[in-house]
Amino acid sequence: MATERNVSPWVKMALELGPVIAFFIGYSRWKDDIFTIWGTDYSGFVVVTAAFIPLMVVCSLILWGLTGKLSRMQGLTLVLVVVFGGLTVWLNDETFFKMKPTIIYALFAAILGIGLLRGHSYVALLMGDIMPMEHTGWMVLTRRMAWFFAGLAVANEAIWRLMSTDAWVNFKTFGLPVALFAFFMLQGRLVSRHAIGDKAE
Incomplete structure:
Protein backbone atom coordinates (compact mmCIF):
# COMPACT_ATOMS: atom_id res chain seq x y z
CA MET A 1 0.00 0.00 0.00
CA ASP A 93 -24.70 23.33 -22.28
CA GLU A 94 -23.56 25.07 -19.06
CA THR A 95 -26.12 23.22 -16.95
CA PHE A 96 -24.09 20.06 -16.38
CA PHE A 97 -21.01 21.80 -14.98
CA LYS A 98 -23.14 23.99 -12.71
CA MET A 99 -24.83 20.88 -11.31
CA LYS A 100 -21.50 19.27 -10.34
CA PRO A 101 -21.16 20.85 -6.86
CA THR A 102 -24.78 19.94 -6.10
CA ILE A 103 -24.09 16.28 -6.84
CA ILE A 104 -20.78 16.23 -4.96
CA TYR A 105 -22.19 17.72 -1.77
CA ALA A 106 -25.42 15.73 -1.96
CA LEU A 107 -23.35 12.54 -2.22
CA PHE A 108 -21.22 13.55 0.77
CA ALA A 109 -24.35 14.28 2.81
CA ALA A 110 -25.96 10.98 1.78
CA ILE A 111 -22.86 8.91 2.57
CA LEU A 112 -22.44 10.52 5.97
CA GLY A 113 -26.16 10.14 6.65
CA ILE A 114 -26.08 6.42 5.82
CA GLY A 115 -23.18 6.00 8.22
CA LEU A 116 -25.08 7.79 10.97
CA LEU A 117 -28.10 5.53 10.47
CA ARG A 118 -25.77 2.56 10.96
CA GLY A 119 -24.28 4.12 14.08
CA HIS A 120 -20.94 4.87 12.42
CA SER A 121 -18.98 8.01 11.69
CA TYR A 122 -17.22 7.77 8.35
CA VAL A 123 -15.44 11.02 9.20
CA ALA A 124 -13.80 9.24 12.14
CA LEU A 125 -12.55 6.53 9.77
CA LEU A 126 -10.79 9.18 7.70
CA MET A 127 -9.54 11.50 10.44
CA GLY A 128 -9.47 9.44 13.63
CA ASP A 129 -5.71 8.85 13.53
CA ILE A 130 -4.81 12.52 13.29
CA MET A 131 -7.56 13.89 15.54
CA PRO A 132 -8.41 11.42 18.36
CA MET A 133 -11.89 12.12 19.68
CA GLU A 134 -14.63 10.34 21.62
CA HIS A 135 -17.27 8.46 19.63
CA THR A 136 -19.93 10.92 20.77
CA GLY A 137 -17.91 13.81 19.40
CA TRP A 138 -17.43 12.10 16.06
CA MET A 139 -21.15 11.43 15.76
CA VAL A 140 -22.02 15.05 16.49
CA LEU A 141 -19.41 16.32 14.03
CA THR A 142 -20.57 13.88 11.35
CA ARG A 143 -24.21 14.90 11.85
CA ARG A 144 -23.28 18.57 11.50
CA MET A 145 -21.23 17.85 8.38
CA ALA A 146 -24.07 15.90 6.78
CA TRP A 147 -26.47 18.82 7.27
CA PHE A 148 -23.81 21.29 6.16
CA PHE A 149 -23.11 19.45 2.90
CA ALA A 150 -26.84 19.08 2.29
CA GLY A 151 -27.18 22.83 2.76
CA LEU A 152 -24.36 23.50 0.29
CA ALA A 153 -26.06 21.25 -2.27
CA VAL A 154 -29.34 23.17 -1.89
CA ALA A 155 -27.53 26.53 -2.03
CA ASN A 156 -25.66 25.62 -5.21
CA GLU A 157 -28.82 24.36 -6.88
CA ALA A 158 -30.73 27.52 -5.94
CA ILE A 159 -27.98 29.89 -7.07
CA TRP A 160 -27.35 28.41 -10.51
CA ARG A 161 -31.07 28.07 -11.23
CA LEU A 162 -32.26 31.44 -9.88
CA MET A 163 -29.28 33.74 -10.30
CA SER A 164 -26.84 34.77 -13.02
CA THR A 165 -23.83 32.78 -14.15
CA ASP A 166 -21.62 35.53 -12.69
CA ALA A 167 -23.22 35.00 -9.29
CA TRP A 168 -22.71 31.22 -9.54
CA VAL A 169 -19.04 31.55 -10.52
CA ASN A 170 -18.42 33.91 -7.58
CA PHE A 171 -20.24 31.52 -5.24
CA LYS A 172 -18.24 28.51 -6.49
CA THR A 173 -14.89 30.32 -6.42
CA PHE A 174 -15.20 32.24 -3.16
CA GLY A 175 -18.43 31.33 -1.36
CA LEU A 176 -17.88 27.57 -1.12
CA PRO A 177 -14.26 27.74 0.17
CA VAL A 178 -15.17 30.44 2.70
CA ALA A 179 -18.18 28.42 3.88
CA LEU A 180 -16.06 25.28 4.30
CA PHE A 181 -13.34 27.17 6.17
CA ALA A 182 -15.85 28.88 8.47
CA PHE A 183 -17.68 25.63 9.20
CA PHE A 184 -14.57 23.76 10.30
CA MET A 185 -13.28 26.71 12.31
CA LEU A 186 -16.58 26.74 14.21
CA GLN A 187 -16.10 23.09 15.20
CA GLY A 188 -13.13 23.94 17.41
CA ARG A 189 -15.07 23.82 20.68
CA LEU A 190 -16.63 20.47 19.80
CA VAL A 191 -13.25 18.95 18.98
CA SER A 192 -11.67 20.37 22.12
CA ARG A 193 -14.52 19.13 24.33
CA HIS A 194 -14.38 15.55 23.03
CA ALA A 195 -10.66 15.23 22.31
CA ILE A 196 -8.83 12.34 23.96
CA GLY A 197 -5.23 11.34 24.53
CA ASP A 198 -2.13 13.48 24.31
CA LYS A 199 -3.55 15.50 21.40
CA ALA A 200 -6.40 17.00 23.42
CA GLU A 201 -4.86 20.47 23.17
Whole structure:
Protein backbone atom coordinates (compact mmCIF):
# COMPACT_ATOMS: atom_id res chain seq x y z
CA MET A 1 0.00 0.00 0.00
CA ALA A 2 1.40 3.44 -0.93
CA THR A 3 2.22 5.72 1.96
CA GLU A 4 1.41 9.39 1.90
CA ARG A 5 4.45 11.64 1.55
CA ASN A 6 4.72 15.06 3.12
CA VAL A 7 4.47 18.02 0.79
CA SER A 8 4.48 21.76 1.42
CA PRO A 9 1.00 22.96 2.42
CA TRP A 10 1.41 25.87 0.00
CA VAL A 11 2.18 23.54 -2.90
CA LYS A 12 -0.79 21.35 -1.99
CA MET A 13 -3.08 24.39 -1.74
CA ALA A 14 -1.86 25.72 -5.08
CA LEU A 15 -2.55 22.39 -6.79
CA GLU A 16 -6.01 22.07 -5.21
CA LEU A 17 -7.18 25.67 -5.62
CA GLY A 18 -5.15 26.66 -8.69
CA PRO A 19 -7.58 25.21 -11.26
CA VAL A 20 -10.54 26.89 -9.55
CA ILE A 21 -8.79 30.28 -9.52
CA ALA A 22 -7.73 29.78 -13.15
CA PHE A 23 -11.36 29.01 -14.06
CA PHE A 24 -12.50 32.22 -12.37
CA ILE A 25 -9.86 34.33 -14.14
CA GLY A 26 -10.61 32.73 -17.51
CA TYR A 27 -14.35 33.17 -17.11
CA SER A 28 -13.93 36.81 -16.04
CA ARG A 29 -11.81 37.45 -19.14
CA TRP A 30 -13.87 35.61 -21.79
CA LYS A 31 -17.40 35.36 -20.35
CA ASP A 32 -18.87 37.72 -22.96
CA ASP A 33 -17.04 36.21 -25.94
CA ILE A 34 -18.33 33.66 -28.43
CA PHE A 35 -15.87 31.20 -29.94
CA THR A 36 -16.65 29.47 -33.22
CA ILE A 37 -14.95 26.10 -33.41
CA TRP A 38 -15.57 23.77 -36.36
CA GLY A 39 -18.71 25.68 -37.24
CA THR A 40 -20.23 25.59 -33.73
CA ASP A 41 -20.54 28.63 -31.46
CA TYR A 42 -19.38 28.16 -27.84
CA SER A 43 -19.76 30.61 -24.99
CA GLY A 44 -16.75 31.71 -22.97
CA PHE A 45 -18.06 29.61 -20.07
CA VAL A 46 -17.98 26.40 -22.13
CA VAL A 47 -14.51 27.14 -23.54
CA VAL A 48 -13.08 27.88 -20.11
CA THR A 49 -14.68 24.68 -18.82
CA ALA A 50 -12.96 22.77 -21.64
CA ALA A 51 -9.62 24.20 -20.48
CA PHE A 52 -10.41 23.58 -16.81
CA ILE A 53 -10.85 19.81 -17.24
CA PRO A 54 -7.28 18.93 -18.36
CA LEU A 55 -5.85 21.47 -15.91
CA MET A 56 -7.71 19.74 -13.08
CA VAL A 57 -6.48 16.33 -14.26
CA VAL A 58 -2.85 17.50 -14.49
CA CYS A 59 -2.91 19.15 -11.05
CA SER A 60 -4.48 16.05 -9.51
CA LEU A 61 -1.82 13.81 -11.08
CA ILE A 62 0.95 16.09 -9.82
CA LEU A 63 -0.59 16.06 -6.34
CA TRP A 64 -0.81 12.28 -6.49
CA GLY A 65 2.81 12.04 -7.58
CA LEU A 66 4.01 14.34 -4.79
CA THR A 67 1.94 12.90 -1.93
CA GLY A 68 1.57 9.30 -3.07
CA LYS A 69 -2.23 9.32 -2.79
CA LEU A 70 -5.49 11.10 -3.52
CA SER A 71 -8.29 11.17 -0.98
CA ARG A 72 -11.64 9.68 -1.90
CA MET A 73 -13.07 13.21 -1.95
CA GLN A 74 -10.41 14.37 -4.40
CA GLY A 75 -10.90 11.29 -6.57
CA LEU A 76 -14.67 11.70 -6.66
CA THR A 77 -14.34 15.42 -7.45
CA LEU A 78 -11.97 14.67 -10.32
CA VAL A 79 -14.30 12.05 -11.82
CA LEU A 80 -17.30 14.39 -11.64
CA VAL A 81 -15.29 17.25 -13.16
CA VAL A 82 -14.35 15.05 -16.12
CA VAL A 83 -17.88 13.63 -16.55
CA PHE A 84 -19.95 16.77 -16.07
CA GLY A 85 -17.38 19.11 -17.59
CA GLY A 86 -17.17 16.77 -20.58
CA LEU A 87 -20.97 16.78 -20.95
CA THR A 88 -20.95 20.58 -20.77
CA VAL A 89 -18.47 20.81 -23.64
CA TRP A 90 -19.91 17.94 -25.70
CA LEU A 91 -23.52 19.15 -25.47
CA ASN A 92 -22.54 22.84 -25.39
CA ASP A 93 -24.70 23.33 -22.28
CA GLU A 94 -23.56 25.07 -19.06
CA THR A 95 -26.12 23.22 -16.95
CA PHE A 96 -24.09 20.06 -16.38
CA PHE A 97 -21.01 21.80 -14.98
CA LYS A 98 -23.14 23.99 -12.71
CA MET A 99 -24.83 20.88 -11.31
CA LYS A 100 -21.50 19.27 -10.34
CA PRO A 101 -21.16 20.85 -6.86
CA THR A 102 -24.78 19.94 -6.10
CA ILE A 103 -24.09 16.28 -6.84
CA ILE A 104 -20.78 16.23 -4.96
CA TYR A 105 -22.19 17.72 -1.77
CA ALA A 106 -25.42 15.73 -1.96
CA LEU A 107 -23.35 12.54 -2.22
CA PHE A 108 -21.22 13.55 0.77
CA ALA A 109 -24.35 14.28 2.81
CA ALA A 110 -25.96 10.98 1.78
CA ILE A 111 -22.86 8.91 2.57
CA LEU A 112 -22.44 10.52 5.97
CA GLY A 113 -26.16 10.14 6.65
CA ILE A 114 -26.08 6.42 5.82
CA GLY A 115 -23.18 6.00 8.22
CA LEU A 116 -25.08 7.79 10.97
CA LEU A 117 -28.10 5.53 10.47
CA ARG A 118 -25.77 2.56 10.96
CA GLY A 119 -24.28 4.12 14.08
CA HIS A 120 -20.94 4.87 12.42
CA SER A 121 -18.98 8.01 11.69
CA TYR A 122 -17.22 7.77 8.35
CA VAL A 123 -15.44 11.02 9.20
CA ALA A 124 -13.80 9.24 12.14
CA LEU A 125 -12.55 6.53 9.77
CA LEU A 126 -10.79 9.18 7.70
CA MET A 127 -9.54 11.50 10.44
CA GLY A 128 -9.47 9.44 13.63
CA ASP A 129 -5.71 8.85 13.53
CA ILE A 130 -4.81 12.52 13.29
CA MET A 131 -7.56 13.89 15.54
CA PRO A 132 -8.41 11.42 18.36
CA MET A 133 -11.89 12.12 19.68
CA GLU A 134 -14.63 10.34 21.62
CA HIS A 135 -17.27 8.46 19.63
CA THR A 136 -19.93 10.92 20.77
CA GLY A 137 -17.91 13.81 19.40
CA TRP A 138 -17.43 12.10 16.06
CA MET A 139 -21.15 11.43 15.76
CA VAL A 140 -22.02 15.05 16.49
CA LEU A 141 -19.41 16.32 14.03
CA THR A 142 -20.57 13.88 11.35
CA ARG A 143 -24.21 14.90 11.85
CA ARG A 144 -23.28 18.57 11.50
CA MET A 145 -21.23 17.85 8.38
CA ALA A 146 -24.07 15.90 6.78
CA TRP A 147 -26.47 18.82 7.27
CA PHE A 148 -23.81 21.29 6.16
CA PHE A 149 -23.11 19.45 2.90
CA ALA A 150 -26.84 19.08 2.29
CA GLY A 151 -27.18 22.83 2.76
CA LEU A 152 -24.36 23.50 0.29
CA ALA A 153 -26.06 21.25 -2.27
CA VAL A 154 -29.34 23.17 -1.89
CA ALA A 155 -27.53 26.53 -2.03
CA ASN A 156 -25.66 25.62 -5.21
CA GLU A 157 -28.82 24.36 -6.88
CA ALA A 158 -30.73 27.52 -5.94
CA ILE A 159 -27.98 29.89 -7.07
CA TRP A 160 -27.35 28.41 -10.51
CA ARG A 161 -31.07 28.07 -11.23
CA LEU A 162 -32.26 31.44 -9.88
CA MET A 163 -29.28 33.74 -10.30
CA SER A 164 -26.84 34.77 -13.02
CA THR A 165 -23.83 32.78 -14.15
CA ASP A 166 -21.62 35.53 -12.69
CA ALA A 167 -23.22 35.00 -9.29
CA TRP A 168 -22.71 31.22 -9.54
CA VAL A 169 -19.04 31.55 -10.52
CA ASN A 170 -18.42 33.91 -7.58
CA PHE A 171 -20.24 31.52 -5.24
CA LYS A 172 -18.24 28.51 -6.49
CA THR A 173 -14.89 30.32 -6.42
CA PHE A 174 -15.20 32.24 -3.16
CA GLY A 175 -18.43 31.33 -1.36
CA LEU A 176 -17.88 27.57 -1.12
CA PRO A 177 -14.26 27.74 0.17
CA VAL A 178 -15.17 30.44 2.70
CA ALA A 179 -18.18 28.42 3.88
CA LEU A 180 -16.06 25.28 4.30
CA PHE A 181 -13.34 27.17 6.17
CA ALA A 182 -15.85 28.88 8.47
CA PHE A 183 -17.68 25.63 9.20
CA PHE A 184 -14.57 23.76 10.30
CA MET A 185 -13.28 26.71 12.31
CA LEU A 186 -16.58 26.74 14.21
CA GLN A 187 -16.10 23.09 15.20
CA GLY A 188 -13.13 23.94 17.41
CA ARG A 189 -15.07 23.82 20.68
CA LEU A 190 -16.63 20.47 19.80
CA VAL A 191 -13.25 18.95 18.98
CA SER A 192 -11.67 20.37 22.12
CA ARG A 193 -14.52 19.13 24.33
CA HIS A 194 -14.38 15.55 23.03
CA ALA A 195 -10.66 15.23 22.31
CA ILE A 196 -8.83 12.34 23.96
CA GLY A 197 -5.23 11.34 24.53
CA ASP A 198 -2.13 13.48 24.31
CA LYS A 199 -3.55 15.50 21.40
CA ALA A 200 -6.40 17.00 23.42
CA GLU A 201 -4.86 20.47 23.17
